[in-house]
Amino acid sequence: MSVLAVEALVAGYGAAEEILKGASLHVEPGEIVSIIGPNGAGKSTFLKAVAGLLQPRAGTIRFAGTDVTRRDPQGRARAGISFVPQERNVFGSLTVAENLEISGYLDPAGAQGRAARLYERYPVLAEKRHALARTLSGGQRQILAMAMGLMTEPKLMLLDEPTAGLSPKAADDLFDAVVNLNRGGLPILMVEQHAVEALAVSTRGYVFVAGRESAEGAGPALASDPEIRRLFLGG
């Protein structure tokens, strides 16, 4: 059974033209799946719709076999979907410790233990424990955002451009962190601008064009497909 199975998703903002025009995608247990494609193809919108921040107009979203299409974001978080947005992904006016704690809102009893393990895994967070989140550097903030996403004990992680705005070194570290998470068995669906690097660590990849998937394949194979390289990867 797929962890995530999305069929013919149609969604957009307000009365404007739909951004997603029938997008389909699936994530299997243990996979890292990347979505790449040009700006405006609907990659981020797709993640928002899966997380519940955007109510789709048509299509279905099944999570671990259950239809969650009509659930609100809180309900999807409870089901085990964890979405780390690209921007505004930490509570800037709260300290690092408070950010982690509030992210364990659904399970306050287990939150302390999980926070302790995350401090161990990401020592930079332990160092900055009492700092306000808005004072962190870009890389530190991205690590905090991901750690917050893990506080809910997710069964699926959605990452929206986790390396956006990071230095090449910080971006490499972040890809390492993603791979490490996945080694523990956590399926990951991410949208990335750094398409080559993302596909290199992905089990499979999708190319989104104009609101739906136009190509799908194994990560490394997709990265070396000459047609895809010409169109999207600048080579």
Added chain:
Amino acid sequence: MSVLLQAILNGVMTGTLIAVPAIGFTAIFAVLRYPSFAIAAYVTVGGFAGWFANSLWGAGVLPALAIAFLVAGAAGVATEEGALRRLRPAGALTVAIATIAANLILENVTRFLFGNDLRGYDLPLRPDLRFADLRIGPQQIENVLLAILVMAAVFAFLRFTRYGKAMRAVADNIDLARLKGIDPQRVAVTTLFLGAGLAGVGGVLLAVDTSIDPLAGARILLTVFAAAVLGGLGSIPGAVVGAFAVGIAEELSLLAVPATYRSAIGFAAILLMLTFRPRGILGERAS
């Protein structure tokens, strides 16, 4: 010199009383993103609830504060759930205008129930204390201490409790809060109860200091609003700082201009702040 000191002292007293409803106003703004002018009516409702308990059952100031908190908080939640909530999709301005209407309705309900007279709490009279040339009433000192206690409780609630942190999370970033499983609607109801309840507490402190009548809240609305804007809308420490600033400025103005111009200080403070620093003293964003 002592005139100046006395004015500053009075300003600190006024500031502490204004700070409590100003915290309520700014908390509601932080979470629900609209200015609730019905805060004036919650002040009045609280003042009367406390007066009712005081004159009927002989309740002292502390139980009167507790009763005012509960009654005004309930009035705030009822107003939101009964009317304002449905208007939220129409935008903040629409809700803000509706709070003016709600304010008039609540004010007239209290007028219908208690009449137009000024009502005083039945508390033992004590002579003013004198320090050199300065005069201060023992009740005023008590009020200031109570207000500080209430503010400390609010800060502790926001800083240390799970619900307080959820409230700050929703105020900071509502979408992210939902992604963490926090239900913004429940937080909104809690915030309204707390905010309106604090206004009610302010009503009792005000009534104990002077008296209560149906327009008591409306008279301090501008000062409360000015305090919140001055400190930065949505910032709770800002509301406290703003309240002291406006309170002291109002009292000092009495040394220079006739008392009838006192409320102009609030307007002037808002105008100056919006012109030179729209996000307020401690505000984080201009919104």
